Amino acid sequence: MSRTKKIRLIVLTGTLLWLSIVGIGLGAVWNYENTPGIAAKPPQQWPVESGIARKQDHATLVMLAHPHCPCTRAAIGELASIMAHCQGRLTAYVLFLKPPGLSDNWERTDLWQSAASIPGVNPVVDDGGIEASRFHATTSGQTLLYDANGNLLFSGGITSARGHAGDNAGESAIESLVDTGSANTDRSHVFGCPLFNPDSECRKGVYEKTRK
Secondary structure: OOHHHHHHHHHHHHHHHHHHHHHHHHHHHHHHHOOOOOOOOOOOEOOOOOOOOOOOOOEEEEEEEOOOOOOHHHHHHHHHHHHHHOOOOEEEEEEEEEOOOEOOOOOOOHHHHHHHOOOOEEEEEEEOOHHHHHOOOOEOOEEEEEOOOOEEEEEEOOOOOOOOOOOOHHHHHHHHHHHHOOOOOOEOOOOOOEOOOOOOHHHOOHHHHHEO
């Protein structure tokens, strides 16, 4: 085999190897973004022990969130769209987890500020994840909708994948339930990081760097 052919073969082999590596990487990213988290099994009635004030004249939405989860940024954005659509007919709480032993204002991230800027949305510190436990939530971005009588209407996520903004089944269902009292579905996949796992892939090092 001539030297030129050998060079071409080496280049071709290298190119194929590179394409294979890129393909594997893209596949891993796609799989990660489209794998839902563990869905909550929330109480069918608003938990009486909750410290959150449920509205008795219109629906109440609760989102459980980790303040350092980048996947939840898109969910906060979709919440803004929901609140704009449901003006005055929906009150929302975003409960930001704060594990024990962390520094003051650890939970006051850009996600907190984004939630606080949405009319009708109340960010709340969930010390020790007590409220998340009451609502049986384990994944950041888990969203629940209860009616004025405290009956569960919807449980799921309001993004179509991790960190992906845009129309999705959960958002449409919540808006329909507030508008008409019914929807095509009462649940959807929730895409986000585990609330209680400090070794979660997108938050490695966050706990260690911010402890008192």
